[in-house]
Amino acid sequence: MSGQIEEGIIKRVFTTERMSIEAPHESDASFFCSLWQNPEVMKYVGFPEGLFCDEKRLSRQIARDNEEGKVFGRPLIVRLSSDATLIGECFMGFPDDEGLSETDVKILPQYRGVGYGTEIKKGLVDYLFAQSSARGIKATPHKDNRASIRMQEANGGIRLGEAIWKPSGEQREKSGACDVPYCSYVIYRDPPERKTPCFVFDLDGTLLDTLGDITDAVNRVIARFGAAPYTEEDVRHMVGRGIEVLLQKAAGKKLTPDETDDLVDAFNKAYGENWHSRSRPYEGIKELLDALQKQGVLLAVLSNKPHEFTVQCVRFYFPEIRFEVIRGVQGEGLVKPDPALIGHVLRLLGTDPAKTPFVGDTEIDIRTAKAAGLPSWAVLWGFRNVAELSNENPDFLFKTPKDLQLAASPYLNGFS
Template identity: 40%
Template sequence: MHKKTVIFDLDGTLLDTLEDLAYAGNAVLAECGFPQHPVDKYKYFVGDGMRVLMERIAPSTCTPEKIDQCCTIFNRIYGECWHRRTTLYPGIENMLKRLREKGVRLAILSNKPHQFTTVCVDRFFPGQRFDLVFGQRENVKKKPDPAGAFEIAAKLDVQPADCVYVGDTAVDMQTGKSAGMFTIGVLWGFRTFDELRENNADLIVDHPMEIVDHVISAG
């Protein structure tokens, strides 16, 4: 069935941002005198917004005030390093191009702070056209709450049932399911097949062009 709109997560789905996120997170910890973490650990630290990231990487004894300070430091450091090692996953550019050629509308919904989401999209997708790009914004509940997904559907004048939500984590699958959208889990990102399956992904793919195959039927 031809779906009218595809909404993508960003980190771990379109962009491999792990090394820059880990660098910034560990730099925050170093500045605060806290122990640092291996880069791979950040695959499970990220995905739920910046504050939750700070809560996960900092010692459990940290006060809310200290977490606030960590967030401030992270904003400063990540604001300098967000583009250094971040890259598109292989096949992403061609996948987006093919979807656009088929008349599918494209959007991004991320738990990454909105200002970082938009600069990443501007930098790494200069030739791509997204109809809407939303990161985590004040007064809008973050994923897995479906508020952002519903907002995108409404602004693009499509029904949620005519949308596909694509992501790499449990949070993404929960978001799409809560919004009544078809969910596609991707295996090139930060999490595992089991996590996606346990969170009821409608489809799990290991190459971006499989998204095109399933969004646009042969007929």
């Protein structure tokens, strides 16, 4: 961690050409509150009337953060170097399970239009890549905030997609919060000249047999229609394209966007209560992952399961395995086989697509690999049969995890 130390507290985190980014003092709580209560500052983050701030409570939090020497996960002061004027705040989070650090910049309106935001963003990116393990820097500007979007693009940000942030009922009622249509941007770390092999795995049907828990959740949701419950064999052919497609098929009718949202919420609630009731790693999977890890292979997971559940399952069932990147479906709605999604994972890994097998159990996984130029390694212990997978012409087709492990050894020799 770098920065100017003063009485055990990091005061200056980093500097740019015209600004100093610092850990705030307790007395800076009043500045934060005035900044966040400014409608012009907060309108693009969903609070067009500004956001109320408890100054005394914030001051106490600042004191605690300073005692801990905290830099990540807290607001930092932005000050002009020329005359020490406070002009805004910025934020940088710890790297998450995807290897991304969230960043944010807010500047008083009178200081916009002269490149301060872009300069701060570059400073955040440089600091995070130098001082953390972040593989990428994420930001989510409002789709109408052209200045913020220019800031991301000027620093090399790549646009992943768009989504809508929806505040809670309490936020709407108490703070006048509104929906925020946003764009998702990522700035990637410059890839190393990597000779280390990487394997990207699908989750459901490849690493984990989750069919029982998924079927139970689906049946709880469709019970509202008075429909007969599905068997696991029924659901086996519905999965693979993401939760919305699964629920459309299960409902047996075309759903409106509102109906889809309601069913997704209901499914997430039902699945969240039983996601580890019957699910289990397939026989031989733990041994496969352990063997690959010991051979120095970098491992990643890319799933069409909601991101929260993807991370939960991986961490719960494979606590001893290090996965460099874990990615499920997030707000942007990107799902396999969209090549933008696997491209994102490959940039985070910094790996050569032609030398990175994608291992999965469905036609979607094979198409994902082919769309991005990855070797397609299909497995037969999951949710599809040999005829369904053979029709997609995968590069390899494996009956057991042991077969895959044996095939991996000569493949890995090319990296030595």
